[in-house]
Amino acid sequence: MISKSLRARTNLFIVLVVMLNPLGNTFLRAGMNRTGAPPNWTAQALVIFFWRAFQSGSVWLGISLLLLFFICYMLVLSWADYSYVLPASAGSYVVVALLGSTVLGEHVPVGRWIGIGLICAGAALVGRTSPATEMEN
Amino acid sequence: MRTALLLTVVVLAGTAGDIMVTQVMKKVARGEQWTWRIAPHRVGRALARGQMWMGVGLMALAFFAFITVLSWAEVSFVVPATAANYIVGALGAKVLLKERVSKTRWAGVLLVAVGVVLVCAAQ
Numbered sequence: 001m002i003s004k005s006l007r008a009r010t011n012l013f014i015v016l017v018v019m020l021n022p023l024g025n026t027f028l029r030a031g032m033n034r035t036g037a038p039p040n041w042t043a044q045a046l047v048i049f050f051w052r053a054f055q056s057g058s059v060w061l062g063i064s065l066l067l068l069f070f071i072c073y074m075l076v077l078s079w080a081d082y083s084y085v086l087p088a089s090a091g092s093y094v095v096v097a098l099l100g101s102t103v104l105g106e107h108v109p110v111g112r113w114i115g116i117g118l119i120c121a122g123a124a125l126v127g128r129t130s131p132a133t134e135m136e137n
Numbered sequence: 138m139r140t141a142l143l144l145t146v147v148v149l150a151g152t153a154g155d156i157m158v159t160q161v162m163k164k165v166a167r168g169e170q171w172t173w174r175i176a177p178h179r180v181g182r183a184l185a186r187g188q189m190w191m192g193v194g195l196m197a198l199a200f201f202a203f204i205t206v207l208s209w210a211e212v213s214f215v216v217p218a219t220a221a222n223y224i225v226g227a228l229g230a231k232v233l234l235k236e237r238v239s240k241t242r243w244a245g246v247l248l249v250a251v252g253v254v255l256v257c258a259a260q
Contacts (some may be wrong), residue, residue: 022216025216036208038208053208093217096213106212106213115251115252116256118251119249119252122246122250123223123245125242126245128241129245
């Protein structure tokens, strides 16, 4: 039986994982949207494109949030089951669509919402399987 | 077209990088129990292998392709579309890592695949 504090700590980290990843991606999108697409695919154009991208505060904020997400993800996996964390963190697909539509004003068609629902269901099903093949006997 | 091409790079390079890093970590773990004390040694052994750096390089390539596609495509489309890594990852785990992938996991992967197709079709 797991203690109340361990359950609370796990839930806190799952919330952090589900929020930090979409937030990081949203800031990356905001920064990259301002940078604009590369005008062509020559090496010189790409160097200038990435140079401009890494001058954006939003891009660095996005990268920082994704690094924080990665640390939280690794930490929660150090005590919680992968099979619990994987489906629980699939909620980030819903959060990123919500942030995209509310914060960035993106239009999310119904078909995309259904697709995101299926991805979450699939991730939940994958999460129900044993995280290590030798445990599947 | 460029979106599909770059998303393919994100998924293939990201998953190939994941698989390479997983292979190296499994090799250096040698079945030992994980403890915080041996963690730096294990990471050190991993970083001494060329395959580890190839994996990290592929992950970096996936990240640069990801931020490039975000310069014109919506985040609510790009992130769910990259869930295709569940499909490529399961295939890679089966073929390259020789992991046993259960029917339930394949069913989950199939649901993800249908979800990704719907997300892309709704673009």
